[in-house]
Amino acid sequence: DIVMTQSPDSLAVSLGERATIDCQSSHTLLYTSINKTYLAWYQQRPGQPPKVLISWASTREPGVPDRFSGSGSGTDFTLTISSLQAEDVALYYCQQFYRTPWTFGQGTKVEIK
Amino acid sequence: QVQLQESGPGLVKPSETLSLTCTVSGGSISRFYWSWIRQSPGKGLEWLGYVHYTGGTHYNPSLNRRVTMSVDTSKKEFYLRLTPVTAADTAVYYCARHASEHLYHFDRWGQGSLVIVSS
Numbered sequence: 001d002i003v004m005t006q007s008p009d010s011l012a013v014s015l016g017e018r019a020t021i022d023c024q025s026s027h028t029l030l031y032t033s034i035n036k037t038y039l040a041w042y043q044q045r046p047g048q049p050p051k052v053l054i055s056w057a058s059t060r061e062p063g064v065p066d067r068f069s070g071s072g073s074g075t076d077f078t079l080t081i082s083s084l085q086a087e088d089v090a091l092y093y094c095q096q097f098y099r100t101p102w103t104f105g106q107g108t109k110v111e112i113k
Numbered sequence: 114q115v116q117l118q119e120s121g122p123g124l125v126k127p128s129e130t131l132s133l134t135c136t137v138s139g140g141s142i143s144r145f146y147w148s149w150i151r152q153s154p155g156k157g158l159e160w161l162g163y164v165h166y167t168g169g170t171h172y173n174p175s176l177n178r179r180v181t182m183s184v185d186t187s188k189k190e191f192y193l194r195l196t197p198v199t200a201a202d203t204a205v206y207y208c209a210r211h212a213s214e215h216l217y218h219f220d221r222w223g224q225g226s227l228v229i230v231s232s
Contacts, residue, residue, distance in 0.1 A: 040218035049207055049222035050158070061220070093158060097218050101173040104158040 002027045002096050006105035012113040019081040021108045023094035028074050029057070031098070038098035041070055041079045044091040044107075053092075054079065086112065115140030117208050119226035126232050130196035133226055135208030137189045142166055146211040148219065149182065149193045153204035163211065164191050198230045 003026040013019040029038045037057040042050035052061050054070035057077055067082045081088055089112060094105040121133035135147065148163040162172035164182040172180050176195070184191040195202060205225040212220035 038217075042219075049209075049225050050219070051222070052212075052218055052220055055212065055218045055220075095158075095218065097216065100160075100171060101175065102160045104160075106157050 001101055002029075002099060002103050004094055004096055004103050004105040006092075006094060006108050008108060009106070010109040010111065012111045013081075013084045014113045015086065016083050017113075019084050019088070019110055021079045021092050021094075021110075023072075023077045023079070023105050025075045025077075025096055025098075027096075027098070029077075029096050029098045030074055037073060038096055039070075039072075039077055040095045040097060041068075042093045042095060042104075043088075044093065045087075045089070050093060081110070084110070084112070115210065115221050117210065117221055117223035119206060119208050119223045121226055121228070123227055123229060125198055125202075125228060125230050127199055127230055128197040130194060131198050131202060131206075131228055131230070132195075133193040133206055133208075133228070135191050135193075135223055137191075137210075142184070142186050142189045142191070144214045146214075146216055147184070147191045148209045148211060150207045150209055150219070150222075151202075151204040152207065152225070153201075155201075156204075159204075161193070161195075163216070200230050202228070203230045204228060 005024045007022045039057040041054040044050045058070045091107045116138045118136045143166045149161040164170045181194040207225045208223045209219040210221040
């Protein structure tokens with residue numbers, strides 16, 4: 001199985017400041033033949049199901065605020081919230097859809113400092 | 114806007130069968146792949162398997178052949194069956210849709226159904 005490891009497990013950021021979450025996979029998520037990276041980021045607010053924010057490592061889903069951005073390639077990825085808002089308090093997960101069984105990171109809890 | 118809704122018993126006895134239904138509304142069940150995912154404090158988010166609208170399936174080997182998934186396109190429903198269950202199967206169970214009619218990321222999720230395994 002591809003292991004997804006996120007860091008940190010939690011972080012507290014002041015409103016308006018930047019939050020950065022890292023995700024590392026144990027196998028490359030890049031299909032070189034089509035140059036696509038099979039990595040998604042999800043946000044899970046308390047009591048809610050996960051919601052996809054970013055797919056293909058860096059493509060923002062429709063309706064997702066542009067303060068959310070994804071970057072990285074191969075095995076190392078980053079989710080950045082450029083200016084943290086109160087509604088961004090949530091758990092964030094990375095997920096690989098490169099190979100079954102699809103796997104998720106353990107999650108990163110983002111809180112307000 | 115497509116919506117998914119899980120339904121089924123919230124309490125299952127050890128060694129018995131967990132059965133859940135996911136109902137799709139506001140969109141088509143056809144042409145898509147549909148997955149079941151569970152979330153427990155101990156194991157985080159775990160993908161259980163998928164079913165295609167044609168009935169094709171693929172399961173997570175970690176479930177040791179305890180899982181069966183199926184679909185009824187006429188009812189716009191798909192199903193999860195897990196047996197026999199243990200306390201380790203206690204979790205919130207989500208149904209989800211794969212994006213773009215391919216086995217890509219999950220672009221729609223149900224609200225989740227808490228299943229407790231206890232005698």
